[in-house]
Amino acid sequence: MNIQTRGQTETLGDWAKLAIAKYFQKTIKYESDVLEDRDPEALHQMRIGMRRLRTIVTGFAAALDLPKAASEKEIGKIARILGNLRDLDVLQKALKSRYQPAVPTQEQPQVKFALTKLASQRRKALKQVQTTLKHQKEYQKLKQTLQRWLKLPTYKEFAQMPVKDVLPDILLSLSSQLLLHPGWLVGVQLSDRSSDSPQKMTPAAVESLIATQGEMLHSLRKQAKRVRYQMSLFTDLYGPTYQDYVKDVKQVQTVLGDIQDSQVLEEFLNHVFGSGIRTKTPHLAGLFANNRYQAWQQWQSLQHRYLNVQTKQAFRQELLQPRVDVSGDI
Numbered sequence: 001m002n003i004q005t006r007g008q009t010e011t012l013g014d015w016a017k018l019a020i021a022k023y024f025q026k027t028i029k030y031e032s033d034v035l036e037d038r039d040p041e042a043l044h045q046m047r048i049g050m051r052r053l054r055t056i057v058t059g060f061a062a063a064l065d066l067p068k069a070a071s072e073k074e075i076g077k078i079a080r081i082l083g084n085l086r087d088l089d090v091l092q093k094a095l096k097s098r099y100q101p102a103v104p105t106q107e108q109p110q111v112k113f114a115l116t117k118l119a120s121q122r123r124k125a126l127k128q129v130q131t132t133l134k135h136q137k138e139y140q141k142l143k144q145t146l147q148r149w150l151k152l153p154t155y156k157e158f159a160q161m162p163v164k165d166v167l168p169d170i171l172l173s174l175s176s177q178l179l180l181h182p183g184w185l186v187g188v189q190l191s192d193r194s195s196d197s198p199q200k201m202t203p204a205a206v207e208s209l210i211a212t213q214g215e216m217l218h219s220l221r222k223q224a225k226r227v228r229y230q231m232s233l234f235t236d237l238y239g240p241t242y243q244d245y246v247k248d249v250k251q252v253q254t255v256l257g258d259i260q261d262s263q264v265l266e267e268f269l270n271h272v273f274g275s276g277i278r279t280k281t282p283h284l285a286g287l288f289a290n291n292r293y294q295a296w297q298q299w300q301s302l303q304h305r306y307l308n309v310q311t312k313q314a315f316r317q318e319l320l321q322p323r324v325d326v327s328g329d330i
Contacts, residue, residue, distance in 0.1 A: 015233070026049035037126055043089065069138075078139055171230065179306070206293050214259070217259060218260045220256060228250050242318050
């Protein structure tokens with residue numbers, strides 16, 4: 001059944017529309033800058049807008065009656081194309097700004113060669129983005145569909161529900177997937193949960209673990225990102241403790257992202273050099289390993305905290321208690 005809701009911020013449908021409007025506008029705001037390749041930050045913001053739109057469409061599925069052209073799948077296609085270019089920007093910036101200044105003179109030629117290769121890949125990825133935004137029918141249809149829907153939105157019956165009554169169900173669904181993700185168990189024994197501090201690991205042990213379980217940690221990072229995007233929509237409906245949990249989830253995403261980015265960059269360099277960077281650029285390889293080890297120390301602290309039963313119970317309890325007064329903006 002398609003329904004219309006009131007133009008306030010009381011119902012689930014109201015919040016869904018506000019969220020879509022906000023991040024759709026955020027996305028198209030940066031389109032011309034991305035097409036002209038004026039600023040990497042514009043690409044970053046457009047990608048975030050697309051990712052948040054995807055999270056909204058998924059999180060508010062019980063309330064939204066969206067055409068197929070604006071489905072989570074279609075939004076995801078565009079987000080991935082933008083993401084390919086953004087990932088190269090991140091690698092390029094890390095190699096040039098973070099690592100190159102610390103590399104000794106004898107390894108500088110290899111780093112410069114790698115930066116040349118990254119620049120070449122980036123040109124190809126930029127061309128794909130420009131073709132998508134200018135000419136791809138799916139992208140144009142996505143924009144047109146969302147513009148029409150925002151003018152005359154249609155909803156499912158759950159859209160009539162007061163947001164405060166269903167918000168815990170929405171948040172608990174995705175956050176449960178985060179808390180139950182097997183990535184939390186990488187490198188730990190369940191019996192360690194009751195200890196006062198995480199178990200110390202040697203750099204070699206951390207490297208070995210990341211090499212074998214890196215994909216699991218990356219998957220956890222992606223889940224944390226989805227949860228953060230969703231939780232961020234509702235910060236006005238909760239208190240400071242809720243915002244602290246949002247910060248924690250963001251830190252999980254950031255720390256695991258540092259580990260993942262260094263892995264991806266090292267794999268890229270192995271491919272470029274045609275041999276292991278530990279032989280070709282041993283100092284650079286050491287920098288990668290050291291940065292991963294430092295990030296791992298931060299990760300272990302978060303991991304230990306969120307494997308604790310009391311922490312998880314407090315997190316769930318916070319999600320169950322939105323404020324009674326829910327008027328406001330997303």
